[in-house]
Amino acid sequence: MCETGDTFLLLLLLPSVLSLVLFLILLRRTRPRLNLPPGKSGWPFLGETIGYLKPYSATSLGDFMQHHVSRYGKIYRSNLFGERTIVSADAGLNRFILQNEGKLFECSYPRSIGGILGKWSMLVLVGDMHRDMRSISLNFMSHARLRTHLMKEVERHTLFVLDSWEEDTVFSAQDEAKKFTFNLMAKHIMSMDPGEEETEQLKKEYVTFMKGVVSAPLNLPGTAYRKALQSRSTILKFIEGKMEERKGKMEEEGGGEEKEQRMDDDLMGWVLKHSNLSTEQILDLILSLLFAGHETSSVAIALSIFFLQACPKAVQQLREEHIEIKKKKEKLELDWDDYKKMEFTQCVINETLRLGNVVRFLHRKALKDVRYKGYDIPSGWKVLPVISAVHLDPSVYDQSHLFNPWRWQQQNSGTCGSSSAGCGYSSMWSNNFMPFGGGPRLCAGSELAKLEMAVFIHHLVLNFHWELAEDDNAFAFPFVDFPKGLPIRVRRYPNPL
């Protein structure tokens, strides 16, 4: 009974099963098969995220990238941050992605970043709103402002930090670099002065905030992320208080050329006067500028202190360059002409950014189906251009693992820690060097960051000899950090210039 029943059922269903199979075969034929880059998906949901985020030495690619690139090539697919992802260590594809922002690809940071930096933060905005916010930031760090206003501020804040250094004590160079960049940003954005009670308070709150930005986005009681969300609202309340205070002053003082000028002196005054952004938008803008302008350049400065202490020959050459600049000066403060003379310093800065890779990869997603070098990148997929991978590629930069500022000179005149000479590719710079990203989202503060590094290096090499007090190394978590804070000991040169 049962058997005949089953057979009967089977016979009844057979035609539909057959046609379904036929249909599927036809579907496969008519729909072109995607040629996805090779790779694997890893665990459900987590994918390969844990491996990808495992800390590694900042001057290396890390095991994960190393293994995947050697196994699959410079373009591979994976499953990261809960999404299907194409990872690119390919210079050409990275450039292609960044140049096609808004057309084929779009900025796409994880939701947790938006939660903490705010939905109006520049990192998460796209389209017109991004353009408006960007032009405010660019305006505020324009070449003209750098020359006139920022140059002086940068030097003042450098000296504020360096003058506090004591001989025969051990201190964290990373903390000192953070102090410098934080003070500078707080002054530039809200006219807050270092050392003052409220500045120090904000700095403390900000440290908690930062821990959350870089932590796992678990919004549970007691987690770093939850604490950071609380910090975020404390900081926003603080900034809002400052803003109300400012608005009050603006009304009180009214017009007047001179006062107008003074209002333009910091970002808050400028935005209040010249833009029609809402309070919420201004708060997020200020918070994200504080973040973008402080965390990155402080790491870059710490990295230069770290690389240089292992390369006395470069320090010697820097000293010669800066003594020469100092000797020819009449005025005490640095000016733009002095800055332009810091040629070898620029090589040191580029090499620090190349080898240290402050920002290692960017978050994008494909807006359309894209074909690149025969590979398909399906619309909606996450795309991660790994800018650091190109900087550490030995086929692009000879002996890429070595700190060699001379490779940036047209004529090479020596290397550090290696016997062979570096190389001066002329097209290499624009094509393969992108520490500040590229395209329509190129870092708005890149010129400021380089100015900060140069001025800091100027006073550092003129006044101090420094050494590591304890072994430490830069790790990528993937944000770059020195686990021990880069402890150093300094000696002042006996005859300061």
Ligand code: HEM
């Ligand atoms: C060495 C230091 C720095 C490095 C390595 C760096 C790196 C970067 C990178 C790679 C991006 C692109 C992000 C993306 O495309 O997704 C970026 C964006 C940005 N950076 Fe920097 N940055 C540095 C310093 C600064 C400073 C000092 C400021 C000043 C406030 C700043 C402000 C910004 C802003 C506003 C953006 C967003 C630009 C946009 O979306 O249009 N950065 N930065």
Ligand SMILES: *[C@@H]1O[C@H](CO)[C@@H](O)[C@H](O)[C@H]1NC(C)=O
């Ligand atoms: C600011 O005003 C202009 C018109 O003057 C308008 O086009 C723009 O959308 C406004 N922006 C915001 C953020 O409200």
Ligand SMILES: *[C@@H]1O[C@H](CO)[C@@H](O)[C@H](O)[C@H]1NC(C)=O
């Ligand atoms: C440093 O890199 C930039 C590209 O970001 C390039 O324009 C500049 O010429 C480089 N500087 C030196 C000294 O090579």
